[in-house]
Each structure stands twice: as structure tokens, then as C-alpha cells.
Amino acid sequence: xxxxxxxxxxxxxxxxxxxxxxxxxxxxxxxxxxxxxxxxxxxxxxxxxxxxxxxxxxxxxxxxxxxxxxxxxxxxxxxxxxxxxxxxxxxxxxxxxxxxxxxxxxxxxxxxxxxxxxxxxxxxxxxxxxxxxxxxxxxxxxxxxxxxxxxxxxxxxxxxxxxxxxxxxxxxxxxxxxxxxxxxxxxxxxxxxxxxxxxxxxxxxxxxxx
Amino acid sequence: xxxxxxxxxxxxxxxxxxxxxxxxxxxxxxxxxxxxxxxxxxxxxxxxxxxxxxxxxxxxxxxxxxxxxxxxxxxxxxxxxxxxxxxxxxxxxxxxxxxxxxxxxxxxxxxxxxxxxxxxxxxxxxxxxxxxxxxxxxxxxxxxxxxxxxxxxxxxxxxxxxxxxxxxxxxxxxxxxxxxxxxxxxxxxxxxxxxxxxxxxxxxxxxxxxxxxxxxxxxxxxxxxxxxx
Ligand SMILES: Nc1ncnc2c1ncn2[C@@H]1O[C@H](COP(=O)(O)OP(=O)(O)O)[C@@H](O)[C@H]1O
Ligand SMILES: [Mg+2]
Numbered sequence: 001x002x003x004x005x006x007x008x009x010x011x012x013x014x015x016x017x018x019x020x021x022x023x024x025x026x027x028x029x030x031x032x033x034x035x036x037x038x039x040x041x042x043x044x045x046x047x048x049x050x051x052x053x054x055x056x057x058x059x060x061x062x063x064x065x066x067x068x069x070x071x072x073x074x075x076x077x078x079x080x081x082x083x084x085x086x087x088x089x090x091x092x093x094x095x096x097x098x099x100x101x102x103x104x105x106x107x108x109x110x111x112x113x114x115x116x117x118x119x120x121x122x123x124x125x126x127x128x129x130x131x132x133x134x135x136x137x138x139x140x141x142x143x144x145x146x147x148x149x150x151x152x153x154x155x156x157x158x159x160x161x162x163x164x165x166x167x168x169x170x171x172x173x174x175x176x177x178x179x180x181x182x183x184x185x186x187x188x189x190x191x192x193x194x195x196x197x198x199x200x201x202x203x204x205x206x207x208x209x210x
Numbered sequence: 211x212x213x214x215x216x217x218x219x220x221x222x223x224x225x226x227x228x229x230x231x232x233x234x235x236x237x238x239x240x241x242x243x244x245x246x247x248x249x250x251x252x253x254x255x256x257x258x259x260x261x262x263x264x265x266x267x268x269x270x271x272x273x274x275x276x277x278x279x280x281x282x283x284x285x286x287x288x289x290x291x292x293x294x295x296x297x298x299x300x301x302x303x304x305x306x307x308x309x310x311x312x313x314x315x316x317x318x319x320x321x322x323x324x325x326x327x328x329x330x331x332x333x334x335x336x337x338x339x340x341x342x343x344x345x346x347x348x349x350x351x352x353x354x355x356x357x358x359x360x361x362x363x364x365x366x367x368x369x370x371x372x373x374x375x376x377x378x379x380x381x382x383x384x385x386x387x388x389x390x391x392x393x394x395x396x397x398x399x400x401x402x403x404x405x406x407x408x409x410x411x412x413x414x415x416x417x418x419x420x421x422x423x424x425x426x427x428x429x430x431x432x433x434x435x436x437x438x439x
Contacts, residue, residue, distance in 0.1 A: 050345070051342050051345060051346070071348075072348050075347060075348075076346045077346075078342075078346075082342075084343075084357075084360075095347040095348060098348055099348070146347075146348065
């Protein structure tokens with residue numbers, strides 16, 4: 001059973017933005033979505049993540065229509081990370097607090113993640129004041145800290161340096177392997193898609209092209 | 211010109227000698243306006259945040275009504291509350307007219323739409339993005355409203371101060387439902403009006419100075435908060 005999209009149509013002011021007859025996204029794999037600016041990639045992720053509910057068609061996971069249970073095990077990292085006005089540490093801590101993980105356990109989990117993403121020395125900095133690359137890493141850490149089964153990433157390495165890009169890529173790969181997660185990643189960069197994705201989907205003008 | 215200067219000096223004297231009547235008036239003013247602001251904020255901030263991010267039918271009409279209510283004249287609110295609380299009115303049995311409680315009720319109702327409107331507008335413009343982040347991280351509605359309040363804390367404090375300023379400077383509502391009774395319901399604004407008409411300029415000026423001082427103080431608190439951000 002996979003993530004399945006059928007007869008999906010999305011309009012903005014009577015203009016059709018998405019028109020996807022059928023799309024199957026494999027479970028426990030990394031699927032890349034590529035395509036030019038404005039073709040509807042982000043719109044598609046917003047729909048899958050449940051943020052956008054105004055569409056026609058069906059999105060299902062494991063043969064079930066998306067529901068609260070699935071949304072709880074899914075997350076989306078926005079193209080422009082929106083970090084909270086609190087420290088990097090507290091940003092990453094937020095989803096764990098929501099899930100009532102105790103303080104000692106939270107600390108253990110977070111320390112591991114910030115070490116791997118090399119953000120230990122900015123852990124006390126305010127989230128909303130970080131540079132682009134730093135905030136992308138923190139946003140990724142905040143997303144995977146609660147181990148979602150479905151990880152949706154909207155251009156997670158746009159506008160950042162090669163070193164950070166490599167770090168983020170290897171973290172995504174590691175996460176998928178370790179947690180058997182399903183990952184969907186929008187990227188501009190064809191090379192990046194070829195480096196880390198198991199499957200690649202191209203979108204053009206709201207349609208999936210092969 | 212001489213009597214103005216004299217009034218000023220006499221006013222300062224009243225303030226430094228801690229004139230009992232003057233200070234009673236000041237404390238009642240601060241008390242009533244603070245309580246009203248707190249009650250109005252506690253309800254209107256979560257509600258305003260919620261309605262700001264929520265999409266519902268007739269939202270644009272709702273916005274319009276809310277903005278209109280923000281500028282309700284204080285005498286109208288005073289009049290409505292006075293009628294409701296008057297001896298023959300539906301809540302007359304409570305015997306609240308001409309008490310500080312009636313003044314709190316009137317002021318709370320007066321500033322509620324203001325605080326709600328400001329919060330609603332803020333949330334409508336900046337709340338949705340925060341709401342979406344909360345959603346992606348698994349927060350429920352209450353957790354998201356709380357998150358938005360925390361993220362917009364500085365702007366909300368400014369709204370609260372604006373609300374308090376409106377409460378403490380209004381005269382119509384507290385005059386009508388309070389009646390400006392000595393040692394009981396007399397506040398800064400109603401006293402200024404009264405002392406002025408009685409020709410007691412020194413007390414009018416003293417209280418005027420205090421009102422200005424309060425406004426400047428709360429607004430400079432807001433200013434320093436802004437700088438911090
Ligand atoms: N909230 C919106 N209202 C109206 N049009 C929108 C909105 N969001 C996106 N669009 C339009 O939908 C199209 C697809 O946008 P998007 O999915 O963000 O593209 P991509 O992520 O592929 O660059 C664009 O033409 C964009 O202008
Ligand atoms: Mg996009």
C-alpha cells in the first residue's frame with residue numbers, strides 16, 4: 001500500500017492549478033518532485049499534508065483516506081522555514097512537548113539530532129534570526145524529531161551552500177533508512193534528485209509527465 | 211494667565227502631599243480600567259486569534275461589523291448598560307447601577323470590540339502561517355491558538371495597552387453608569403469634567419497631569435518592548 005492520489009483537481013480563482021488523474025508514491029522510498037517554478041509542486045504537497053483541503057479528488061495512504069491519525073504521523077517542511085521566536089533548542093523541542101515526551105528523554109533525542117546536523121553551537125540562538133542554511137537545518141530537525149512516517153520537504157536545500165546541502169541530503173537518507181519513512185521531496189535540482197531519490201516525478205503545468 | 215500658573219502649582223502640591231481625595235480617584239480609575247482590560251483581553255484575545263485564522267462564511271461582513279463596533283461611542287455603551295441595570299430594567303434586581311461593578315461591566319463591554327478587532331486583524335494577517343506550522347507539527351486547535359498568542363506576544367501587548375488607554379481615558383460610560391459619586395464611583399475623567407465645571411482648576415489640572423503621566427508611562431513600556439524585538 002502506498003500514497004495514492006486519484007482524480008485530483010485544484011483550482012485557484014477558476015484557474016486550474018493541478019490536474020492529476022493518478023499518482024502512486026511508493027512507501028518507504030524517497031520520491032522527488034521536479035518541475036519549473038509555478039507548476040503546482042508546493043500546492044500538491046500542501047494538499048497531501050492536509051493543510052489545503054479545498055480540492056477535488058482522493059488522497060489515500062495505506063488504502064485509507066487521510067485522517068487525523070495519518071496527519072499526526074506526517075509533517076511538511078516549508079520552503080521558507082518558519083521557525084518560532086524562541087531558541088533553536090526550544091524550536092526542536094516543540095513537537096516533543098506536544099507529544100508529552102518527558103524532559104530527560106527530550107534532551108537526549110534533541111542532543112543527538114543537533115549533533116548530527118552540526119547545529120550544536122547555535123542551539124541557544126533565536127530561531128527567527130538565523131541565516132537561511134541554519135534555519136533549513138533547524139526546520140528539518142524539528143520535523144524529524146518526532147519520527148513522522150511521512151516526511152514532506154519543499155525545496156529543503158534551496159539557496160544554501162554545498163556543505164549544508166550535503167549534510168541535509170545525508171540526514172534525509174539516514175532518516176529514511178532508519179525509520180522506514182516515506183519521503184517526498186520537491187527540488188529544483190535534477191542532480192540532487194538523482195543523488196538521493198528512488199523515484200522521480202516531473203510536474204508540468206499541473207500535470208504529471210513521465 | 212496667572213490663575214493657570216497658580217492652578218499648576220496648587221496641583222503639584224496636591225500630588226506631592228498625597229491628597230487623599232485625589233489619590234482615591236486615581237486608584238479607582240486604575241483599578242476599574244485594569245480589571246476591564248484584563249477581562250476583555252482574556253476573552254477577546256483567544257477568540258480574536260481563533261476567528262482570525264478560521265475561514266467561515268460571511269467573514270468579510272464579520273470583519274466590517276467588528277471594525278464598526280471598535281469605535282462605538284462610550285456614551286452609547288454607558289446608556290445601554292444603565293438602562294439594563296436601572297431599577298426597572300431586566301437586571302435591576304442586582305442593584306448594580308452607580309457602583310464600581312457597573313463601571314467595570316460598561317468599560318469591559320466598551321473595550322471588548324477594540325481588543326477583539328485589533329487581535330482579529332493581527333491574527334488574520336499573520337496567524338495563518340503560524341497555524342500551518344503548528345498543524346504540520348501535530349498541534350491541536352488549542353495548542354495552535356496558544357502558539358499563535360506566544361509568537362505574536364509583542365504585538366498583542368501593544369493591543370492590550372491600546373485597550374487600557376481607551377478604557378482609562380473614556381468618560382461617557384463611567385459617568386453614566388457610575389454617576390461620579392464622591393468616594394465611591396469618582397474616577398479621573400469624571401472628576402476632571404466635574405472639577406472643571408465647578409471652577410476647581412487645581413484638582414482638574416492635578417488629575418489631568420496624572421492621566422497624561424499614565425498614558426506616557428504605558429506607552430513608553432510598549433516602546434521599549436518594541437525596541438527589544
Ligand atoms: N493562495 C494562492 N492563491 C492563488 N494562486 C496561488 C496560490 N498559491 C499558489 N498559487 C498559484 O498556483 C500556481 C502553483 O503554485 P505553486 O504550487 O506554489 O508552484 P511551485 O511550488 O511549483 O513553484 C502558481 O501559478 C501560483 O501563482
Ligand atoms: Mg514551491
